[in-house]
Structures are given as C-alpha cells and as structure tokens.
Amino acid sequence: MIRAARRDRRTHRTSRAVGAGVAALLTLSACSSSSKSSDSSTEVDASAAAAASSKLSGTVTVFAAASLKETFTELGKEFEKEHPGTKVTFSFGGSDSLAASITGGAPAEVFAAASPKTMKTVTDAGDASGAPATFARNQLEIATLPGNPDKIASLNDLTKSGLKVVLCDKDVPCGAATQTVLDSAGVKLTPVSYEQDVKAALNKVVLKEADASIVYKTDVKAAGDTVAGVEFPESADAVNDYPIVELKAAKNAEAAKEFIALVRSSEGQKILTEAGFLKP
The missing domain is CATH 3.40.190.10 (Periplasmic binding protein-like II)
Structure with a gap:
C-alpha cells in the first residue's frame, strides 16, 4: 500500500512537470508567432510606405511668379530626387500673365503667385482646386x-x-x-x-x-x-503674400499635392528663407 501510494505521488508529480513543459512550449510558440506576426506587420507597413512614396510618376507643370525662379528650381530638383519617375517643369513670369494663361486654358498642375490679387483671378474663374495657401512673403x-x-x-x-x-x-x-x-x-x-x-x-x-x-x-x-x-x-x-494652389484641370493631381506639400514643408521653408523670403 505504501509503495503504491508513492508510485501515485511520483506519477502525479511527473504529470504536473509534463503539463508545465507543454504550457511553456505553447507560450514560447505563441511568443514566436506573435514576434513573426509583428515583424511581418512591420514589413508590410514599410512596403506600403515605400509604395506610397514611389507611386508618383509623370510631369508636374508649375506656373510660378518670376521671383520664385531660383527657389522653385531647387525645389523641383529636390522633388524629382524624392520621387523618382517624376519631372517638374516650370513656367516663370509675371503673375498677372500667368493667371491669364491659366484662365485661358493653359495646362498646369500648380500656380504660385506673388500676390493674393493675381491669385484671385484664378480662383474667381473657378480654376483652382481648393483654397490657396500662403507659403511665403516678400519685401x-x-x-x-x-x-x-x-x-x-x-x-x-x-x-x-x-x-x-x-x-x-x-x-x-x-x-x-x-x-x-x-x-x-x-x-x-x-x-x-x-x-x-x-x-x-x-x-x-x-x-x-x-x-x-x-x-x-x-x-x-x-x-x-x-x-x-x-x-x-x-x-x-507693401509686403507681398505669396499664395499657392493646385489647379482644377491638373492631370497629375497627386503629384501636384505632393509638390505643394514640399513647398510648405520645413525643408521647403528653409530653402525659401535662405533665399530671403519672409515666413508666411
């Protein structure tokens, strides 16, 4: 009877040890699975971000005030660098003549003017997509x-x-x-x-x-x-505000939005202020 009781206790302890081992293995397996799932999620997120960054392509045509020639040319090169497969083309000139070209049907994605008055010519004609944003000032x-x-x-x-x-x-x-x-x-x-x-x-x-x-x-x-x-x-x-807007007739709307975002970003603002523009 005593030996039988001892065998029962040993069997019970062995069963508990086996159970604990199985539980530990299940926990490790769950952690490993969770880790792989997390790594996979991170990879998916990174892939999605890379895809979002590289999905832009084609030409972005920007009509911009003559005084923006140096800074926008630099920003255009930066944009093409950040978005391989894109090309930024510019038409620089007097804001009034650029506005007249836009309202006359000239194809472009973005308009950057040297005053709200000339921008108003475009917005009043219904050629702007959304409200213009001031991105710089000049004296x-x-x-x-x-x-x-x-x-x-x-x-x-x-x-x-x-x-x-x-x-x-x-x-x-x-x-x-x-x-x-x-x-x-x-x-x-x-x-x-x-x-x-x-x-x-x-x-x-x-x-x-x-x-x-x-x-x-x-x-x-x-x-x-x-x-x-x-x-x-x-x-x-007479300090002039400089507004920028995406044009309603833009054929490359996503790239237009991204170019405007670059102009208004800290990187874009740094380039503008270094050229002597005042902050908006």
Whole structure:
C-alpha cells in the first residue's frame, strides 16, 4: 500500500512537470508567432510606405511668379530626387500673365503667385482646386549698379536728375507694391521703362541699361555682386503674400499635392528663407 501510494505521488508529480513543459512550449510558440506576426506587420507597413512614396510618376507643370525662379528650381530638383519617375517643369513670369494663361486654358498642375490679387483671378474663374495657401512673403528693395555709384540711400534719391530708373509694370505684383510705397512716401517717379516682371526690371540694372530699379529683396540677393541693394523703410507698407494652389484641370493631381506639400514643408521653408523670403 505504501509503495503504491508513492508510485501515485511520483506519477502525479511527473504529470504536473509534463503539463508545465507543454504550457511553456505553447507560450514560447505563441511568443514566436506573435514576434513573426509583428515583424511581418512591420514589413508590410514599410512596403506600403515605400509604395506610397514611389507611386508618383509623370510631369508636374508649375506656373510660378518670376521671383520664385531660383527657389522653385531647387525645389523641383529636390522633388524629382524624392520621387523618382517624376519631372517638374516650370513656367516663370509675371503673375498677372500667368493667371491669364491659366484662365485661358493653359495646362498646369500648380500656380504660385506673388500676390493674393493675381491669385484671385484664378480662383474667381473657378480654376483652382481648393483654397490657396500662403507659403511665403516678400519685401521690396532698391537695386543699384555695383558699388552704388549714384549714392542712392533712400526712395527719394531715385528722383535725382539724370538717373535712369526702371520699374515693374503696375499690373504685376512687384509694380503694384512699388506704386503703393511711392504713394505712401509721396514720391513721384518717371521711369525710363516699365517691365513685365521683376526679373526683367532687375536685368536692366544688371546689364547697366538702367541706374536703379525697385525689385524684391530676394532678387537682389539672387543677383549677387552684379547689383547692390538699398533697403528703405517704406517697403514695410507693401509686403507681398505669396499664395499657392493646385489647379482644377491638373492631370497629375497627386503629384501636384505632393509638390505643394514640399513647398510648405520645413525643408521647403528653409530653402525659401535662405533665399530671403519672409515666413508666411
């Protein structure tokens, strides 16, 4: 009887040990399965992210104000680098003429203007997809010949006898802002010419066909030592907001959205501020 009882106890202990072992194996198996499932999920997520990043393709046509030429060209290269298989093409010019082209049916995905007024031409015509977003601001500056030989130190100095001054046309944002500061300061100018965009106005000084012009700070900075810049306090009266929008007729809508996202991202803002643009 005693030996039988002992055998029963040993059998019971063995059964408990086997049960514990089986439980441990089941736990390890479950953990392994969970780990594999988690790894698989991570791989799927990574694959999905990679697919989302690489799914963009085709051309993105961007109509942009002339003053954005340097920064947007750089952003275009960055966009193509981030999204292999895409190509960004630009049409730079006076915002008013670009807006007229868009409302006239010119194909494009994105419009970036140098003022809300010119953007309104596009939105009023129903050619924008969604509401425009301001992504930068810009301020005026006087551009003179290198070394500022005419000693221009203020807005009023542009009225000096014999001084050849060129201005942006009053219909483009640069010209409208210039007229605002001239009226605010009570300064009357008779320019030798009005130019269709800010780059054309600046180029007159670069080529020494004019002694001075009123352009954006960003354009003076981009021109390097080919001109000299003169700040004037009245420029604070006419700081231009730059809005951007996806166009309703965009054939590559997803790429258009991503390009706008890049412009508004911290990376895009860094490029813009380094070029002299003010934050929105």
